[in-house]
Amino acid sequence: MSPPSDKPEDPLAAAFFRPVRAGNAFEETVERMLQAIRLGVAAPGTRLPAERDLAVRLGISRVTLREALRALQEAGFVESRRGRYGGTFVRAAPDPPPPPQPAADLAAELADVLTLRAVLEPGAAEQAAARALPPRARRHLRASLDDCATAAPADYRRRDSRLHLAIAEATGAASVTAAVADARTRLNALLDAIPLLPPNIDHSDHQHTAVITAILDGDPPAARAAMTEHLAGTAALLRGFLS
Amino acid sequence: MSPPSDKPEDPLAAAFFRPVRAGNAFEETVERMLQAIRLGVAAPGTRLPAERDLAVRLGISRVTLREALRALQEAGFVESRRGRYGGTFVRAAPDPPPPPQPAADLAAELADVLTLRAVLEPGAAEQAAARALPPRARRHLRASLDDCATAAPADYRRRDSRLHLAIAEATGAASVTAAVADARTRLNALLDAIPLLPPNIDHSDHQHTAVITAILDGDPPAARAAMTEHLAGTAALLRGFLS
DNA sequence: GCGAAATGGACCGCCCTCGAGCCATTGGGG
DNA sequence: CCCCAATGGCTCGAGGGCGGTCCATTTCGC
Structure with missing residues (x-):
């Protein structure tokens, strides 16, 4: 028997056999929140939804959401306050490092x-x-x-x-x-x-x-x-x- | 201080605070492969890429891919053969149960x-x-x-x-x-x-x-x-x- | 006939993610 | 003044997913 030829590789198949997920939940969450902040959907000074609420909306656990928020906080994008009427607030963006394009493709x-x-x-x-x-x-x-x-x-x-x-x-x-x-x-x-x-x-x-x-x-x-x-x-x- | 009003709820925010992932890796993989089979991208009789290759392309581990393929096999969509020039092949689709619409929204x-x-x-x-x-x-x-x-x-x-x-x-x-x-x-x-x-x-x-x-x-x-x-x-x- | 190659099949240990519960802090209302 | 409500902060055990490794099966080429 000759080898089953999948040589031509239907280019359409590439659209279906592409990665199922973009990364781990933590990374994807950081990316999503950063997107919301950078595109101005979450304006500076705005309060984000409460962690318990936001975690449900994003379909992730609160633990994972908190890890993402902590990363954003350390990068200076958000700030958290405890107590009633506390919350996580968007800071006036620092946004200093526009990471240089990988320029690969x-x-x-x-x-x-x-x-x-x-x-x-x-x-x-x-x-x-x-x-x-x-x-x-x-x-x-x-x-x-x-x-x-x-x-x-x-x-x-x-x-x-x-x-x-x-x-x-x-x-x-x-x-x-x-x-x-x-x-x-x-x-x-x-x-x-x-x-x-x-x-x-x-x-x-x-x-x-x-x-x-x-x-x-x-x-x-x-x-x-x-x-x-x-x-x-x-x-x-x-x-x-x-x- | 009055409660920070997020009452109006910018509808745009809903587009950003939507679920980060559609389900677990296993479910998403089954869905993707089923999509490829149902849309005819992987035609009956075709051999799918080898597990080691396909797992890399889908960005998941081989273990998870195999679980998905096993589910598809039990449902009659694919068939696996071992040995050189073996592989996983798409079967002439049974496709009997079009699951009734949830009709919710x-x-x-x-x-x-x-x-x-x-x-x-x-x-x-x-x-x-x-x-x-x-x-x-x-x-x-x-x-x-x-x-x-x-x-x-x-x-x-x-x-x-x-x-x-x-x-x-x-x-x-x-x-x-x-x-x-x-x-x-x-x-x-x-x-x-x-x-x-x-x-x-x-x-x-x-x-x-x-x-x-x-x-x-x-x-x-x-x-x-x-x-x-x-x-x-x-x-x-x-x-x-x-x- | 036999070894090499390519494939599916199976297992182990590690880390990520989840769900749930509890604690700490803050401000408002009685 | 004190308690309550709403929030962020933290921890624990369970399960899923991963990388790596080895096994089993089949066929080609020598």
């Missing part, structure tokens, strides 16, 4: 995340525009746009992230929000390696306005088109700096 | 997965059409389309899934393929609850042809439009049967 990561984003975000903008948004969501979109436009350069990326997440959230589908959040986290890791230029900010703000306006006007094609154009700018910028 | 799940799909798949089709596809990918798309068009009703959904995955794969971005695969798995769980009607199959085949033609012609807007129309049909069908 940076080109592949760049292409992958840009494609993923090009798939997700225009679709999210379109779906958001196609819904009858409740007043609360409309206000949230407007507020996020405003926050972004008035941000100091140091705050820009955090608020930019929040705006994009607000759009994803406006689709009403939690899994869309989760997917956009993951893509955004990967993108931010790449963005940390390149400078933030005022002309780009100005350009982005105009495009943000176009996207939000189209969503609030209930014009899906326009929302999609505006978002696609917006992403093209960032993509070109990243490719220019990292290729 | 079925409406929410339905809305979520349909929105996710509406975001992902038209975007994937558009991105695939925008690329210069290598000959191998073009052949794969044509073959998948043909497989789907000539499928017996019993095989239709498996081949349909493979076609959609082939489109995602054509974007060249592994994370897009992974996201589409996950959405498809959730969708299939819902589709199992409704009948497969010949007119729908015929309708789907025409739409599939339109999507693939647009992709091979390098016409992104047409690919997106054709896929959007295709998804609308399935979405309407599901909403009709499950609402």
